Amino acid sequence: MGSIPPNQGPDPSLVYRPEGHPEAAKDKGSFRNYTHAQFRSFSYKRMAVLEAVDMLDRLVDESDPDVDFPNSFHAFQTAEGIRQAHPNKDWFHLVGLLHDLGKVLALAGEPQWAVVGDTFPVGCRPQASVVFHDSTFQDNPDLQDPRYSSDLGMYQPHCGLENVLMSWGHDEYMYQVMKFNNFSLPPEAFYMIRFHSFYPWHTGGDYRHLCSEQDLAMLPWVQEFNKFDLYTKCPDLPDVGQLRPYYQGLIDKYCPGVLSW
Template sequence: MLSTANAFPVTDTQTDTQTDTQTRPTFSATLGQCWLKYHLASGPDPSLAYRPNLMPETKDKEDYRNFKTGSLFDRVYNTYKLMHTHQTLDFVKQKHSEWSSCNRTQMSMMDAIVSLDQLVDESDPDVDFPNSFHAFQTAEGIRQAHPDKDWFQLVGLIHDVGKILALWDEPQWAVVGDTFPVGCEFQNSIVFRSNSFQDNPDDKNPAYRTKYGIYEPNCGLDNIYMSWGHDEYLYRVLMKNKCSVPEEGLYMIRYHSFYPWHSNGDYMHLCNDKDLQMMLWVQEFNKFDLYTKTTDLPDVDNLKPYYQSLIDKYCPGILQW
C-alpha cells in the first residue's frame, strides 16, 4: 500500500521541501499539548477542551461541537443517550458479524455519496443539512490546503459514507457520533459521560470497568473493539474491495470520530507506536472535518467530475457494501 508518511504537513505554510522526518512534529510534543489543553480546560464537558489550530472563517471555533446548548441539543443528547446505553462489547461483536462481509448491496462510491442527500446526522450539533454537502465541504477545504495530496482530498469526500448504514434501517445511534472503546473503562472525555451510561450493562461489569479491561497494555487500536458506527464500517468496505487509499487515509477514516483519543489524549495506554504517529494525520484531518461545516453549500454538480477522477483512481467501479 502506498506510503505517504513523509508528506505530513508540519505547518499551514510549510512548503513541499520541508516534509522529511526531521521537520515533522514529534508525537510527544503533540501529546503534551493535548494533555495541557485537556487538564486546563474549564467547563463540565472535557470533550470540548481540544480545538485544532485553524483560523475560523465563518464562526468562532468555540461554537463548534457545542454539546451544552443550542437548537439541536435535545436531538443530539437523545442520540448519544441511546448510543451509550446500547453500545456494549456484545453489541459491537454482533455488528461486526452482520456487516463485515459487505454483502448488503453493490454500488459505486459516488452513488453512495449522493445517497447521503437523504441523511441528516442526528448526533451533529453543527449542521442540519444533508450529509453529502459536508462531504464536498470537507474535500474542498483539504483541496485548498493540500492541493498536492489527492488521496487526502478523497478521504475528505468519502470519510462519512459509512453513514449509509442509517439508510438501511440501522438506528442513528449505531451509525453516527463520537466513538470510544468497549470492553474497558469508559473514560471521562467521552461526550455526556457523566449522565448517559447509567443503563449500559458493561458499565456495571467488573471485567470491563478497569483501565485495560479485556486488552493488553499498548496492544494497538487495531486490536480494540470500538463502538460500532460509520467509521469502522467504511474502513471494512474499503479493505474488502481492496481500495488503494494509503494507510494514513485509512486511519483518518477509521478513527476520525474517536474524539476522546485524537482530541483529548485519552486511551493512550492502549496505543502502540504506529497509532501515535498516525494520530498526527487524524488530527490534521479533523481540522477540515470540523471547521468546514457551514451553511454556505458547495456547487456539487460542478465539483463532481474532479472528485469522480479521484474515485476512479483509488476506489473505482462497483463496490460491495
C-alpha cells in the same frame, strides 16, 4: 502505499458484551451477540462511490448540531477544504469525500444511534472525555465487573488500536468497506476514516495506554483531518456539478468501479 493490515483481533463489527471476546469467557452462550452480519458480509448493496455520496442527500445527521443540510454537501465541503490546504495530496482530498459514507447504514435500516456520534473502545472503563460519560454508562453492568471496569479492561498495555473493539458506527463500517474493496489509499487515510469520530482519543487525549507507536504516529494525521471535518461546515454549499469530474478522477485512481457495501 497499501492499506492497514487486517485486524488481528476479533471482528469489531460484532457489537457484543466483552465476555464474548475470545480471550475472556469461554462459554459463548453466556453473552449477548448483536451482530451486523448483513453489513459485515458486504451484501447490502453494489454501488460506486458517487452513488453512495448521492444517497447521503437523504440523510441529515441528528447527532451533528453544525449541519442541517444533507451530508453529501458536507462531504464535498470537507474535501474542498482539504484540497485548498493540501493541494499536492490528492488521496487526502478523496478522504474528505469518503469519510462519512458509512452513514448509508442509517438509510439501510440501522437506527442513527448505532451509526452516528462519537466512538469509543468497549471492554474497558470509559474515559472521562467520552461524551455524556456520567449519564450514559451509569447502568452498564460491565462497570461492576473487574474484568472490564479498569482502564485496561480486557486489553494489554499498548496493544494497538487494531486490537481494540470499538463501538459500532459509520467510521468502522466505512473502514471495513475500504478494506474489503481494496482501496489503494495510504495508511493515513484508513486511520482518518476509522477514527475520525474517536474524539476521546484524538481530541480528549485519552486511551493513550492502548496505543501502539503506529497509532501515535498516525494521530497527527487524524487530528489534521478533523480540522476540515469540523470547520468547513457552512451554509455556502459547493457547486457539486463542477466538482464531480475531479473527484471521479480520484475515485478511478484509488477505488474504481462498482463496490460491495
